[in-house]
Amino acid sequence: MKRLAFTTYTGLTTAGLALITAVLLTDWQESVASEVFWHILWQLQLPLVITAILVGAVLAVSAASLQVVLHNPLADPGIIGISSGASLVAAGLLIVQPIQLAQGAPYLLPLGCFIGALLSTWLIYLVARRLRGAAMAVILAGIAISTVSGALMAWLYVLADAQALRNLTFWLMGSLYQTDWMILSVAGPVMLGSVVYQCWQSRQLNWLYGGETLAAAAGVTPEKLIKKTLLASALGVGAAVSVAGSIAFIGLLVPHFLRLVIGYNNRALLPACALCGAVVLLAVATLTEYLHLITLPVSMITATVGGPLLLLALYRGQWKVA
Amino acid sequence: MITLSKVGVSGRLDAINLVVNKAQHWHILGQNGAGKSTLLQIMAGLALPQHGHCLLSGTPISDYSLAHLARFRAFHGQQQVHSFAIPAGQYIDFYGAGKGAHPLPAVLTEALELKPLLSRPVTRLSGGEQQRVNLARALWQVWTAIEAGEALLVLDEPMQGLDIRHQLTFLTFLQQLCQQGNSTIISSHNLTLSARFASHAMLLNGGQQVASGTISQVFTAENLKMGYGIAFDITNNQNTLQIHPQWPPVLS
Numbered sequence: 001m002k003r004l005a006f007t008t009y010t011g012l013t014t015a016g017l018a019l020i021t022a023v024l025l026t027d028w029q030e031s032v033a034s035e036v037f038w039h040i041l042w043q044l045q046l047p048l049v050i051t052a053i054l055v056g057a058v059l060a061v062s063a064a065s066l067q068v069v070l071h072n073p074l075a076d077p078g079i080i081g082i083s084s085g086a087s088l089v090a091a092g093l094l095i096v097q098p099i100q101l102a103q104g105a106p107y108l109l110p111l112g113c114f115i116g117a118l119l120s121t122w123l124i125y126l127v128a129r130r131l132r133g134a135a136m137a138v139i140l141a142g143i144a145i146s147t148v149s150g151a152l153m154a155w156l157y158v159l160a161d162a163q164a165l166r167n168l169t170f171w172l173m174g175s176l177y178q179t180d181w182m183i184l185s186v187a188g189p190v191m192l193g194s195v196v197y198q199c200w201q202s203r204q205l206n207w208l209y210g211g212e213t214l215a216a217a218a219g220v221t222p223e224k225l226i227k228k229t230l231l232a233s234a235l236g237v238g239a240a241v242s243v244a245g246s247i248a249f250i251g252l253l254v255p256h257f258l259r260l261v262i263g264y265n266n267r268a269l270l271p272a273c274a275l276c277g278a279v280v281l282l283a284v285a286t287l288t289e290y291l292h293l294i295t296l297p298v299s300m301i302t303a304t305v306g307g308p309l310l311l312l313a314l315y316r317g318q319w320k321v322a
Numbered sequence: 323m324i325t326l327s328k329v330g331v332s333g334r335l336d337a338i339n340l341v342v343n344k345a346q347h348w349h350i351l352g353q354n355g356a357g358k359s360t361l362l363q364i365m366a367g368l369a370l371p372q373h374g375h376c377l378l379s380g381t382p383i384s385d386y387s388l389a390h391l392a393r394f395r396a397f398h399g400q401q402q403v404h405s406f407a408i409p410a411g412q413y414i415d416f417y418g419a420g421k422g423a424h425p426l427p428a429v430l431t432e433a434l435e436l437k438p439l440l441s442r443p444v445t446r447l448s449g450g451e452q453q454r455v456n457l458a459r460a461l462w463q464v465w466t467a468i469e470a471g472e473a474l475l476v477l478d479e480p481m482q483g484l485d486i487r488h489q490l491t492f493l494t495f496l497q498q499l500c501q502q503g504n505s506t507i508i509s510s511h512n513l514t515l516s517a518r519f520a521s522h523a524m525l526l527n528g529g530q531q532v533a534s535g536t537i538s539q540v541f542t543a544e545n546l547k548m549g550y551g552i553a554f555d556i557t558n559n560q561n562t563l564q565i566h567p568q569w570p571p572v573l574s
Contacts, residue, residue: 068406071405072405073405073406206416206417207416207417209404209406209408209413209416210402210413210417210456210459211399211402213363213368213397213399213402214397214399214402214417214459216368216388217366217368217392217395217396217397217399217460217463218392218417218463219387219388219389219390219391219392219393220388220389221388259406263408263409263412264406264408264409264412264413265412265416
């Protein structure tokens, strides 16, 4: 088991480094003047690489720990409504004020998304607390919030003009090309902190596998642990959504895939999820860079490649256990 | 080791007094909803009494941190539905605080016959098998304290779902642990087994303490009738109490 985890780490790190190099060297062959090359590297490709790594890592890790905390293998940041709050704010901003947004205040959108994510998480938390039951209540409240914001967004669609609709559609399906150093300097540390914190408390997450009472018996206050994990993942995912829009599927794909490979121990699983999530988005970045498909939404690629892969993993996993 | 004085939880427990000393083996008896689980959670430090207090070695149990309690107090609760197909061995290991790669001790695996279960996912075990895995998890968490004879084992219905042979082997195992100095408090529905293996018992009815003390003090026809609402025949066969409910009840 230890060796398997080690091999996985090594493999993922190597793949990650290779992809980083690939992205950074995209324009190397084109024999451009070195000044231009460095400018592109510094202003475009380095932010792209950092965005891909952090967003991928935080989405995968948050989903993995949410699945444990909520006792639901289907949980991901989308299901507890974090992304839907952010999407709603983004939709509102993009559709109501598309022009001012593009010029005067470029940071209004990420900021709004972040606030939207936190607001919806807070709302879900309030509802869940009134319902008393921890796991199921959070999921139900999340679905309710998602439904409401979905409905509001449908209304916005009706009101929007064609260009705004197009912007919104692209934003909703995710893009790694909307960042710059300014946004990253704020959102980056938040995402990094969220990933580190969740990995750091992964041993206590293992105690939640047997339910809240057993976690308490094992030495941790379950309510606090759950609250902190929800907060850490909401902050991290909120930052990720405001940087890269809503990226589907990584949260569901990566943890399940890795559980089949290295097992259920969160101390090994969460760091592996961070690495794997980063590698997946780096691969997407490499693909879009080399094929010059900057306009291709990230969710389209992750879902197209990831869906069949997950199916395959599940299928083979079933064989193994049976 | 544990002293309860006038412990009460509104609607559940009323003025329970109890002193559990080191190396004693207590069985809590009573009908469904008599307050057994609530009492056990209070004694495990996982729930607070509304009235009275629960002292552990002279200090209120709420003054201990959960992390501190987790080193010597084992707790087994009602069944948890698993959502992840974790192999049973790995699941048990998650709760073995800081013991890392140490294998489960042979006494433990033999007492609960864990060998064939360890590699199977917890989601695919039968009710009784899950119960054995969960009991192992509870004991493994405090194994260092058990070996030192300083553990407090609080187990809520550990025999639920076990077949008769596993009930006997597990109770024998608990008896050995108590002889080594560990204190055990469990709830039970099997009067004959409790009379045979426990050193002390407490009988609850509707949150009220009907009787508590040694086996011979508690297991009287009068007490059992008050606790369960039906009459029992108690015979002493070679120093083993045989307890048979009178069924159907004789109308008087």
